[in-house]
Amino acid sequence: MALNCGIVGLPNVGKSTIFSALTSAPAEAANYPFCTIDPNVGIVNVPDERLKKISEIIVPAKEIPAVVEFVDIAGLVAGASKGEGLGNQFLSHIRQVGMIIHVVRCFDDADITHVNGKIAPESDIEIINIELALADLSTVEKRLEKNTKLLRSPDKAVSQKANAMIPLLERLKEALGDGKPARSLEYDDDELELIADLQLITMKKQMYVCNVDEDGLDGGNDYVKKVKAIADAEDAEAVVICGALEADIAALETEEEKQEFLEEAGLTESGLSRLIHKTYSTLGLRTFFTAGADENRAWTFKEGALAPEAAGVIHTDFQKGFIKADVYHCDDLFEYGSEDAIRKAGKLRQEGKLYAVKDGDVMHFKFNV
Numbered sequence: 020m021a022l023n024c025g026i027v028g029l030p031n032v033g034k035s036t037i038f039s040a041l042t043s044a045p046a047e048a049a050n051y052p053f054c055t056i057d058p059n060v061g062i063v064n065v066p067d068e069r070l071k072k073i074s075e076i077i078v079p080a081k082e083i084p085a086v087v088e089f090v091d092i093a094g095l096v097a098g099a100s101k102g103e104g105l106g107n108q109f110l111s112h113i114r115q116v117g118m119i120i121h122v123v124r125c126f127d128d129a130d131i132t133h134v135n136g137k138i139a140p141e142s143d144i145e146i147i148n149i150e151l152a153l154a155d156l157s158t159v160e161k162r163l164e165k166n167t168k169l170l171r172s173p174d175k176a177v178s179q180k181a182n183a184m185i186p187l188l189e190r191l192k193e194a195l196g197d198g199k200p201a202r203s204l205e206y207d208d209d210e211l212e213l214i215a216d217l218q219l220i221t222m223k224k225q226m227y228v229c230n231v232d233e234d235g236l237d238g239g240n241d242y243v244k245k246v247k248a249i250a251d252a253e254d255a256e257a258v259v260i261c262g263a264l265e266a267d268i269a270a271l272e273t274e275e276e277k278q279e280f281l282e283e284a285g286l287t288e289s290g291l292s293r294l295i296h297k298t299y300s301t302l303g304l305r306t307f308f309t310a311g312a313d314e315n316r317a318w319t320f321k322e323g324a325l326a327p328e329a330a331g332v333i334h335t336d337f338q339k340g341f342i343k344a345d346v347y348h349c350d351d352l353f354e355y356g357s358e359d360a361i362r363k364a365g366k367l368r369q370e371g372k373l374y375a376v377k378d379g380d381v382m383h384f385k386f387n388v
């Protein structure tokens with residue numbers, strides 16, 4: 020499951036500031052098989068009050084939150100798709116992420132140079148989006164060339180498959196050439212399958228982050244309004260955060276200090292926490308829990324997953340040998356106060372292979388190995 024997001028944006032908009040703040044308390048990498056060892060990659064805990072509350076009732080030796088991976092993707096400037104800046108390196112990084120977080124500078128600061136000399140969210144966004152579209156255009160053009168050659172293949176299956184893809188590639192070429200993202204077109208299921216292995220960057224979901232100064236946090240500013248209008252038109256999320264403030268919060272040592280700081284600034288949740296949660300939901304991710312004496316842990320699954328698939332998040336053997344699951348909802352635990360009481364109240368259920376797991380479920384899997 021692609022649990023990672025790539026942070027993009029023009030230089031000096033605050034990407035690295037936000038990335039550093041996000042990863043200032045890195046998750047314990049050993050617990051996560053997908054982790055990449057790279058200074059630009061950080062694994063970040065998904066804040067979840069429910070896990071804490073579960074642990075107050077079922078006291079574990081260890082508590083392990085769900086995580087999202089963030090990648091600070093440098094090198095995106097006008098011309099990156101043609102190899103300007105760190106062009107190629109940036110492309111290989113961004114193709115691998117599940118979602119794009121597009122940071123837009125929405126703060127004034129004469130000391131911090133803007134690449135184009137002027138704070139202008141609309142054109143900043145356009146530059147980046149066009150660059151991403153051009154990168155995809157080159158992918159599509161290459162594939163068109165290849166498929167045209169394959170039309171002459173003596174292997175009928177090969178030439179037919181190549182042929183079937185050509186109208187789709189032509190449509191993509193036209194849209195991308197106009198600077199439109201691939202996700203703006205409509206596809207049927209067959210086309211979606213054809214398109215999947217192109218790994219187009221502009222097929223990925225995109226979310227905007229307005230990086231404001233502290234004054235802009237409350238209700239935003241004119242720059243934010245512009246970003247929000249663009250996000251709305253694209254049916255995308257726009258999250259307002261102040262990178263500088265998040266960096267200050269991240270530098271504090273304890274959770275209590277951080278909480279105090281937030282309250283003094285009149286905030287209930289840090290911008291990063293909001294950003295992490297939005298990322299999680301935009302990717303269509305949900306959480307289930309496992310709880311026991313050894314560890315309480317939050318696991319990530321795709322909305323709509325059935326019980327065996329959720330079990331597979333823990334281990335592929337759990338999925339292969341899945342028999343059934345004992346399930347209750349964490350809200351029941353908070354209401355009844357113990358697993359025993361839940362059982363007595365008849366709220367602990369046995370579910371089979373067709374059970375669609377719900378956000379907040381606490382699961383005990385039974386399986387054969």
Ligand SMILES: Nc1nc2c(ncn2[C@@H]2O[C@H](COP(=O)(O)OP(=O)(O)O)[C@@H](O)[C@H]2O)c(=O)[nH]1
Binds near residue numbers: 029034035037264
């Ligand atoms: N005033 C202000 N400066 C910021 C903010 N976020 C980042 N900066 C500054 O902007 C400069 C560029 O930030 P950086 O994170 O390196 O940008 P990147 O090139 O997008 O990675 C640095 O000097 C940051 O300290 C912010 O919210 N307000």
Ligand SMILES: [Mg+2]
Binds near residue numbers: 034036093
């Ligand atoms: Mg940077």
